Amino acid sequence: MNSTDATASIQSSIIAIGEIMASLQTDLAGGEFDRKTLASVERISLSCTKLREYLDSNSEPPEHSSDTRHDIRNLLNRIAGPSQLLERRFDDSKLAAIHRVRRLIDDCVAVIDRCGDDSRELVRALESHSIVAAATTPANILVAEDDAENRRFLVDFLTSEGHTVTLARDGSEALAQAEQAGFDLLLLDLGLPMIDGFDVLEQLQSRGWQTPVIVITGRRGVDDAVRCIERGADDFLTKPIQIEILRARVKSCVERIRLREREFGQFFPPKLARQFARRPRLIHELPSRHAEVSVMFCDIRNFTTRSERLGPEKTTRWLRGVMHDLCEIIIENEGVLVDFAGDEVMAMWGAPEKVPDHAARACNTAVQILKHLPAMSLAWYPTTRAETELAIGINSGRAMVGHVGTARKTKYGALGDAVNVGSRVVGATKFLDSPLLITGGTRDQLASDWSTGQLRRLCKVRVKNIEQPIEIYDIRIPTEHTIDDLAVRYESALASFEEQSFDQALSELTQLLAAHPNDGPAAVLKARALKALAPDAHEFDPVWRLSGK
Amino acid sequence: MHACDSVVKILVVEDDKDNLDILQELLDGEGYDIFAADNGADAVKLAQDEQPAVILMDLQMPDFPNSGLNNEAGLVATRDLRSDPRTQSIPIVALTGFDTEKAGAAIMAAGCDAIANKPYDFSSLLETIADLIRHR
CATH class of the missing domain: 1.20.1440.210 (de novo design (two linked rop proteins))
Incomplete structure (x- = not known):
């Protein structure tokens, strides 16, 4: 024309x-x-x-x-x-x-x-701008094909696309190879000897295989291919195989695994996320056991009042934005995101993988979060018209860890006193007027040269249902000015207070506040000392009983 | 805290004003809350801020108006949306005039969830949108 x-x-x-x-x-x-x-x-x-x-x-x-x-x-x-x-x-x-x-x-x-034919232009544009390439990173592909020539073609093509290829020449080899971890995709010829493609597929399914499968069949085998798809295969190719279609389908399957990696990556550190993306059943197979862990609770302060003022739409945007940043920092530090419930996020270190420095990682994460807070608060100011404030509590100890969700909902978490204490500690930030509190249990696990923040013993508290009083420390964020003696002076005043030398404590605290007028905990301790001196004071107990959250 | 979900937001990314008007009229009539961008960069920013339920993306937008040289702004925006955790799970319907047989696989591999060919069949476009929203 x-x-x-x-x-x-x-x-x-x-x-x-x-x-x-x-x-x-x-x-x-x-x-x-x-x-x-x-x-x-x-x-x-x-x-x-x-x-x-x-x-x-x-x-x-x-x-x-x-x-x-x-x-x-x-x-x-x-x-x-x-x-x-x-x-x-x-x-x-x-x-x-x-x-x-x-x-x-x-x-x-x-x-x-x-x-x-504009579509050719589109495909060229996609390739030249590496847009499709961006959707695909090199993958680990298992090719199960008995015909030598076809095998060679697939190997050549896939390796030229940057992927790593493993070969299987028959059904039983395919099954054996599949057991080895780490394939992103299986290209499965239906006419395999020993065990045919359909049976391979069935067996893989029964073992919980969730990696994408593309079945390859001859022209006349389309019905078989449809059976396979009904059995769980993701796609099919007919021989002779067209390169463009093979390329696009490989990319789309690999992208799906990457997507699942990203989904698991919302909760687990990257290495675990990669494992779970290939075998989601693994999560259910994680052992339930006792482990030494550190748990961190991070709350958004004044959330309820703010949300009433902002209304549902702005609140949700703000919440999602803040949660996003918190979760990124946690995952970067290889923490496991156990849960987020409303305005609180809980993270854990030390399980499922044993990590000897779990306490330091939790504390470093918390410090990183507080360092990031001013920028985050500024970014959300136009929406919230107020500062965003966070409260963080960390505890370490023995907990029971395992998969505590259901088949539908993945939740890897921890149970036990260590967790309950952690959740109370974040509540205590309000009373002690300090945004980042850790327990003695965590403090003891920190190496003596841990210097990411400045530690200070604040007081002892008693938490409901737990007999032993708990030491509370706070961590101050290092700035150029933190080579100061605030911690030493405070701890000295605290010692006086605990020995009931209240006048001594008061005098030390007054001097301290003169030099550091904004120190919340010092003001709180001073108030407690005054209260202890008051004529109607109750019997004195240096251990502060924390009421419910 | 529950988000007010009764109005579903759709982001339409289309540089042709008349076509945009037509889509807006169609989607408004179905009760969706429409907002629009006429270039890729704005589209990505709007998606991050507004978190629409679905994005309709014209794949053939020029990077610069009337340049006619680079009609790939839509693809670049799709890639950016797919690699940002804030927007990577928002379904994208590609709006395109290409022959889907040949370009379909490539478009899906670029990260789109569905394709609507120009000129649109409105009934199927609406069904596609409803499906994507339902299955999020």
Whole structure:
């Protein structure tokens, strides 16, 4: 078809549409039709005019210019759109006219499609800009194919695409190889000897295999391929295999594993996420056991009051934004995200993988979060019109860890006193007026040279249902000014307080506050000392009993 | 805390104003809350901020208006959306004039969840959108 023909053909279709519209307008003028209907008809007429003007003035014929084809498609859409809207409004008498319009549009589209193959351009663009490549990282692929030539073709092609290929020549080899961890994709020929493809698939399914499978079959085997897909295969290819289709399908399957990795990566550190993405059943197989862990609770302060003021939409955006940043920092530090419930996130270190420095990692994560807080607060200020404040509590100890979710919901978490204490400690931040508190249990696990933040013993607390009083420390974020003696002076005042030398404690605290007027814990301790001196003071107990959260 | 989910938000990324109007009229009529961008960069930012339930992405937007040289702004935006954890799970419907037979696999591999060919069949577009929202 030469350029005159394509343009002429489209022109004549458009003229026909214009005539239909003109006669519709006459019809409608006499009757009762709403504004929208009339507007759509007008729009179609206008769009027809525009398209005709475009064709008249455009020197690039559609055969030679993909831009022209793009423009024509857009202009056709402007006609197709309102005509479909009309379809919904007209009764039978007018519908015939609209159907004709639709057919005329289809004719135009057919003409355009014959003028040139833009899809090749698209595929080229995708490849040259590595856009598809960005969707695929090199993968570990198992190829189960008994025909040597086909095998060689697949190996050559896949390795040239940057993937790592392992071979299996028959069904039992395929099953043996599949047991080795770490495949991103299985290309499975249905006609394998020993155990055929379908049986391999069945066996893999029963072992909880969740890695994508593409089955390969001859032309006549399409029914078999469909059976496999019903059995759980993800896709199929027919021989002779076309490279573009193979490439696209491999990429799409590998992308799916990456997606699952990202999903598990929401809760688990990258290495574990990769393992679970391939065998989600592994999570259920993780042993339940006792482990030494550190748990961290991080709350958004004043969340309820803020959310009432902001309303649901802004609150959700703010919450999601803050949670996103917190979770990123936790995952970067290889923590396991156990849960988020409303405005609180709980993370854990030390399980499922044993990690000797779990306490340091938890504390370092908390410090990193507080260092990031000013920037985050600033970013959300336009939405919340207030500072975002966080409260963090960390405890370490023995807990029972394991998969505590269900088959539908993955939740790897911890249970026991160590966890309950951690959750109380974050609540104590309010009373002690310090954003980051850790327990003696955590402190004891920190190496003596841990210096990511400044530690200070704040007081002892008693938590409901737990007999032993718990030492509470706070961590101050290092700045250039933290080579100071605040911690030493405070701890000295605390010692006086615990020995009931309240006047001594008061005098030390007053001096301390003169030098550090913003120190919350010092002010709190001072208030406690004053209260202990008051004439109506109860029997003194240096251990602070924490009420419920 | 429950988000107010009764209105479903859809982001439409389309540089052609008339086509955008048509989509808006169609989707408004179905009760969706539409907001729009006419270029890739704005689209990504809007998606991050507004968290729409679905994104309709014209794949053939020019990077610069009327440049005609690079019609891939939509693809670049798709890639950016797919690699950002804030937006990677938002379904994307590719709006395109290409022959789906040949380009379909490549479009899906680029990260789109569905394809609508221009000129659109509105009924199937609406069904596709409803499906994607239902299965999120």
